Amino acid sequence: MNAIQPIKANTVSGCSTAPIQERGQREVFCGLTGIVWLHRKFQDAFFLVVGSRTCAHLIQSAAGVMIFAEPRFATAILDERDLAGIADIDDELDRVVGRLLDRRPDIKLLFLVGSCPSEVIKIDLKRAALRQSRLHSPRARVLSYSGSGIETTFTQGEDACLASLVPILPPEPASAPKTLLIVGALADVIEGQFARLFDELGIGPYVFLPMRRVSELPAVGSNTTYILAQPFLGDTARALEDRGAKRIAAPFPLGEEGTTLWLRAIAQEFGISEETFDRVTASGRARAIQAIANSKKLLADKRLFLFPDSQLELPLARFLSRELAVDLIEVGTPYLHRDHLANELSLLPADVKIVEGQDVEMQLDRCRAARPDLTLCGLGLANPLEAEGLSTKWSIELIFTPIQGYEQAGDLAELFARPLNRRTRLEV
Numbered sequence: 001m002n003a004i005q006p007i008k009a010n011t012v013s014g015c016s017t018a019p020i021q022e023r024g025q026r027e028v029f030c031g032l033t034g035i036v037w038l039h040r041k042f043q044d045a046f047f048l049v050v051g052s053r054t055c056a057h058l059i060q061s062a063a064g065v066m067i068f069a070e071p072r073f074a075t076a077i078l079d080e081r082d083l084a085g086i087a088d089i090d091d092e093l094d095r096v097v098g099r100l101l102d103r104r105p106d107i108k109l110l111f112l113v114g115s116c117p118s119e120v121i122k123i124d125l126k127r128a129a130l131r132q133s134r135l136h137s138p139r140a141r142v143l144s145y146s147g148s149g150i151e152t153t154f155t156q157g158e159d160a161c162l163a164s165l166v167p168i169l170p171p172e173p174a175s176a177p178k179t180l181l182i183v184g185a186l187a188d189v190i191e192g193q194f195a196r197l198f199d200e201l202g203i204g205p206y207v208f209l210p211m212r213r214v215s216e217l218p219a220v221g222s223n224t225t226y227i228l229a230q231p232f233l234g235d236t237a238r239a240l241e242d243r244g245a246k247r248i249a250a251p252f253p254l255g256e257e258g259t260t261l262w263l264r265a266i267a268q269e270f271g272i273s274e275e276t277f278d279r280v281t282a283s284g285r286a287r288a289i290q291a292i293a294n295s296k297k298l299l300a301d302k303r304l305f306l307f308p309d310s311q312l313e314l315p316l317a318r319f320l321s322r323e324l325a326v327d328l329i330e331v332g333t334p335y336l337h338r339d340h341l342a343n344e345l346s347l348l349p350a351d352v353k354i355v356e357g358q359d360v361e362m363q364l365d366r367c368r369a370a371r372p373d374l375t376l377c378g379l380g381l382a383n384p385l386e387a388e389g390l391s392t393k394w395s396i397e398l399i400f401t402p403i404q405g406y407e408q409a410g411d412l413a414e415l416f417a418r419p420l421n422r423r424t425r426l427e428v
């Protein structure tokens with residue numbers, strides 16, 4: 001069993017305890033899971049997983065079937081036979097990609113997504129994507145990234161996908177105005193709400209990444225100012241900065257406070273007066289505070305344990321402790337990007353215990369010993385913990401549910417109140 005090793009202490013105010021780093025067995029989905037929400041965002045893209053039957057089962061069962069539209073994902077299954085003929089892989093991919101693009105003229109962007117079976121690891125997918133791009137240009141672009149469970153946790157699939165897009169973003173024209181780029185997949189309804197707020201604030205031009213269509217690839221350069229809408233996009237951020245873009249530092253837009261601080265950081269960057277900001281955001285803020293009031297009655301002083309899973313854990317912990325008065329026992333996160341999460345760390349209670357990485361057995365021992373009122377964890381841990389009498393919330397639900405912005409604050413609080421409500425009703 002791995003020892004827990006303290007790493008360097010935070011340098012920000014707020015949370016002042018040193019995060020603990022753990023390395024051991026993990027309990028998280030792989031990055032292929034990102035396809036489940038990304039294929040809904042990109043309207044003219046297709047995700048072709050190069051993988052095994054296991055990968056195909058994961059994607060099919062998680063994403064379901066698109067009944068009213070052609071699917072935008074599939075798995076090219078490599079089997080044992082292919083191990084013997086790596087030289088034939090190019091021919092095989094030529095055949096599969098060629099057939100797919102012939103049959104689906106709507107596909108303008110194809111992602112080849114790597115996975116972790118040994119036969120796939122041996123394939124140089126980057127080279128294969130370049131080759132396919134040359135073969136099918138200008139009809140379609142072909143990119144690649146890895147969703148392998150060896151390299152990625154489930155939200156890192158989105159990071160890898162968006163990072164693979166950055167090199168093909170066009171350069172800004174010489175006279176480009178200062179542009180806001182909002183980075184990270186958000187539900188369409190939330191994009192619409194933020195767009196209305198930006199318009200009312202007088203912020204623009206603005207664009208969202210991911211975009212809907214390949215024809216809407218946003219330009220990037222030194223006049224691009226970007227803000228992350230999701231906390232798990234470290235590689236994408238680095239790639240954008242390599243292209244000259246500058247990041248606006250802010251907490252993430254969860255809850256009334258997080259949304260206000262996120263929007264205010266953007267407003268300040270674009271020179272919007274505090275008076276305008278207050279006027280435009282006042283009603284949304286009031287609605288958000290009102291919407292969480294009932295859940296707060298139930299959640300206040302409840303003890304919460306967060307297992308590492310989605311990388312949303314720190315922003316969630318901040319929202320729950322500051323807006324719902326939840327008592328944090330332990331906040332786990334698969335990775336802690338200290339720059340991107342600095343504003344979140346500064347808002348967490350000074351003595352909160354943060355654990356980066358995972359040794360699942362040790363974490364389960366601590367969770368059982370603490371007997372929290374509520375545990376946020378992956379699907380694989382939820383049922384066993386429920387069987388032991390603990391209330392749980394699946395962290396993956398927080399990725400599939402719209403939770404950002406003022407109008408979703410109530411729903412976000414309710415997601416945490418619901419398991420407690422359910423248990424109370426069961427006990428009656």
Ligand code: SF4
Nearest residue numbers: 030055115116148149
């Ligand atoms: S990429 Fe690896 S972990 Fe993910 S489904 Fe395929 S085999 Fe399983």
